[in-house]
Amino acid sequence: MTATTFDQGRLGYLHTSLSRALRGELTKTRSVRSTYWTLFVAVLAGIGVSALTAWGTVAIWNDLKPEERADFEAVPASTGGLLITLITMMVFGVLVVTSEYASGQIRISLSAVPGRSMLLSAKACVVGAVALGAGALMVFLSFAIGQALFATKDIGVSITDPGVFWGLARVALAVGLVSLLAMAVGALVRHTAGAITLAIGGLLLPQMVLGFAPDSVEEKILPFLPGGALGAMQPPAAKDPATWMDSPMGGMAILVAWVVALFAAALFLANRRDA
Amino acid sequence: MIEITELTKHYGKTRAVNGLSFQVRPGVVTGFLGPNGAGKTTTMRLIMGLDRPTHGTATVNGRPYRQLRTPLREVGCMLDARAFHGGRSARAHLLALAHSNGFPQRRVDEVLELTGLASVGRKRVKGFSLGMSQRLGIAAALLGDPGVLMFDEPVNGLDPEGVRWIRTLLRACADEGRTVLVSSHLMSEMEYTADHMIVIARGELVADCGTKELVERSSQRYIRVRTPEHARLSALLTEAGANVTGGPEELRVTRMEIAQIATLAAEHRLPVHELSPQSSLEEAFMELTADRVEYKAQVHHQSQTDHRTHGDHRGQAAYEAQGGTR
Numbered sequence A: 001m002t003a004t005t006f007d008q009g010r011l012g013y014l015h016t017s018l019s020r021a022l023r024g025e026l027t028k029t030r031s032v033r034s035t036y037w038t039l040f041v042a043v044l045a046g047i048g049v050s051a052l053t054a055w056g057t058v059a060i061w062n063d064l065k066p067e068e069r070a071d072f073e074a075v076p077a078s079t080g081g082l083l084i085t086l087i088t089m090m091v092f093g094v095l096v097v098t099s100e101y102a103s104g105q106i107r108i109s110l111s112a113v114p115g116r117s118m119l120l121s122a123k124a125c126v127v128g129a130v131a132l133g134a135g136a137l138m139v140f141l142s143f144a145i146g147q148a149l150f151a152t153k154d155i156g157v158s159i160t161d162p163g164v165f166w167g168l169a170r171v172a173l174a175v176g177l178v179s180l181l182a183m184a185v186g187a188l189v190r191h192t193a194g195a196i197t198l199a200i201g202g203l204l205l206p207q208m209v210l211g212f213a214p215d216s217v218e219e220k221i222l223p224f225l226p227g228g229a230l231g232a233m234q235p236p237a238a239k240d241p242a243t244w245m246d247s248p249m250g251g252m253a254i255l256v257a258w259v260v261a262l263f264a265a266a267l268f269l270a271n272r273r274d275a
Numbered sequence B: 001m002i003e004i005t006e007l008t009k010h011y012g013k014t015r016a017v018n019g020l021s022f023q024v025r026p027g028v029v030t031g032f033l034g035p036n037g038a039g040k041t042t043t044m045r046l047i048m049g050l051d052r053p054t055h056g057t058a059t060v061n062g063r064p065y066r067q068l069r070t071p072l073r074e075v076g077c078m079l080d081a082r083a084f085h086g087g088r089s090a091r092a093h094l095l096a097l098a099h100s101n102g103f104p105q106r107r108v109d110e111v112l113e114l115t116g117l118a119s120v121g122r123k124r125v126k127g128f129s130l131g132m133s134q135r136l137g138i139a140a141a142l143l144g145d146p147g148v149l150m151f152d153e154p155v156n157g158l159d160p161e162g163v164r165w166i167r168t169l170l171r172a173c174a175d176e177g178r179t180v181l182v183s184s185h186l187m188s189e190m191e192y193t194a195d196h197m198i199v200i201a202r203g204e205l206v207a208d209c210g211t212k213e214l215v216e217r218s219s220q221r222y223i224r225v226r227t228p229e230h231a232r233l234s235a236l237l238t239e240a241g242a243n244v245t246g247g248p249e250e251l252r253v254t255r256m257e258i259a260q261i262a263t264l265a266a267e268h269r270l271p272v273h274e275l276s277p278q279s280s281l282e283e284a285f286m287e288l289t290a291d292r293v294e295y296k297a298q299v300h301h302q303s304q305t306d307h308r309t310h311g312d313h314r315g316q317a318a319y320e321a322q323g324g325t326r
Helices: A017-030 A033-063 A068-071 A082-103 A105-112 A114-152 A165-191 A192-210 A215-223 A226-233 A248-272 B041-047 B090-100 B105-116 B131-144 B160-175 B189-195 B210-218 B230-239 B258-267 B281-292
Strands: B002-011 B014-024 B029-032 B057-059 B075-078 B148-152 B180-183 B197-199 B206-208 B224-226 B243-246 B249-255 B274-277
Touching: A017 A114, A017 A226, A017 B090, A033 A082, A082 A105, A082 A114, A082 A165, A082 A192, A105 A114, A105 B090, A114 A165, A114 A248, A114 B281, A165 A192, A165 A248, A192 A215, A192 A226, A215 A226, A215 A248, A226 A248, A248 B090, B002 B041, B014 B041, B014 B189, B014 B197, B014 B206, B014 B243, B029 B041, B029 B160, B029 B189, B041 B057, B041 B148, B057 B148, B075 B131, B105 B131, B105 B258, B131 B148, B131 B160, B148 B160, B180 B189, B189 B210, B189 B224, B197 B210, B197 B281, B206 B210, B206 B281, B224 B230, B224 B258, B230 B249, B230 B258, B249 B281, B258 B274
Parallel strands: B029 B180, B029 B197, B075 B148, B148 B180
Antiparallel strands: B002 B014, B002 B057, B197 B206, B224 B249, B224 B274, B243 B249
8 A cells, every 4th residue: 555666766866965955945935925925025015115215315306405415325225125125034034944833844844854953054045045036136126226216317326336236235145144144043032923023123123222322332332233234234335434343344244243153053052952 | 663772851840751661663563552641742752853862762773863864764754743834735845855855756746646635735735634634744754665654643533534544554554564653542543553562651661562462461351241130140140250340231240251151141041232342452551551640530430440540639630541431
């Protein structure tokens, strides 16, 4: 009754355990609707809000005073919907882990891929790649739409202008990094609501809270937090950064360090905790 | 082959499994029995490397589960039939598992066919009935055509047809030389399915023997006799050397064969409405675990184990298998 035509020869066309685990995670991600809804919101809503804010700027441009016009930065002004993309992809990162704990799927996943580090690494690859892709799509399309609008007032920049492409690429990278950060929090907390609150709150709240603190305190702490690092990464790049961590590369280094640290903690705990 | 040596697991102060050692051999269906909360699921989780043992080891084919390189090729298991992402189709669920172990896509269609799910393979599992979920869990277990199979309460909540399907499947798997471990808290179910029994209670081994042996070891075997002439028959049987208990409802006769009872009744022209052997694992199990049931109910009905069941300091939570008089 269970007789099969299964033979060893048909196995193992994917050789390394990681590539198999990756393929499994990719199949999982592709086979649920929520992935597509998440990407739909992250990309289309992000672009929509970006276009809307760019259009708003153009609409009031003639009424702006010269000093207000001087503050205008064509790159960030075209990616005003970034926060939507960031938050959506963070939720995505959290859910890739916590939804498995909520449904009990994690037990099946671990029976197929018993190495905790292996499973989490495979998930991280998928999350990072998907978020990076979504981030890049949103950022570059928003930029294109925004600059087309700005061109009507002759205030746009070109992607070939110095620093523009790299500035946009950094934003896309930031989306990827932040989603990994959220995934690591998901793996540590293992509960959806808690992890989402902690990840998004941890990224956005310190700026608000530290805004009430004296500037000297804010300057000492904020750059080392994920939110501050994220800010430093985004264009426009600080012209003459007072410290290394205010520079885009400094911000990226700090954000990467956060991701590595939280991910290491998640792996450490995953290998010790009961599933 | 599953081997468990001195396995112990504490969750905080709770000792879920305590110094458990046994082997599960290939070619037979091994029943893994114990009342609710005895530690069956914990033991299976430890075998699968989901939890880390406090002491001791659990190995599959000589290695800890976490060290298996293509685990689904060696072990198939179903712990909780409902544990999967509801938004995925049955096929996608199996496909992800197949991909994670490097199995070809064709194998997914094979197990869908094998478990009778081929027609609903594209449906999302959210809408599956318990029976269909159970089949999907079994499809996942069979995916890698493994030599070791492990099912936690596979017949729970199934209709008779589903129960029979699982019984036949377990039997077939064992006949193919696989190692089959099936847990249950229902002795009556295991009696017909398992060749070998491992009984645990409160995380400790109570019995590890053949099913027949377990039934025979039971001191609760008796023959039920229903007759309107219970007083006269009772006296006759006792006179002939049998041990008779019970009242007008039924006589419980031990130390005498059915044929002798029937002959005796016929000789004295006494009507007999029922004459049936009552030997079951249920009683054997109750007897074995009576002193160790974690959550014990205050027993109000006439039960074989009344004299053993004392009030429990842990409270009065109803113990499911308690109503096991048949």
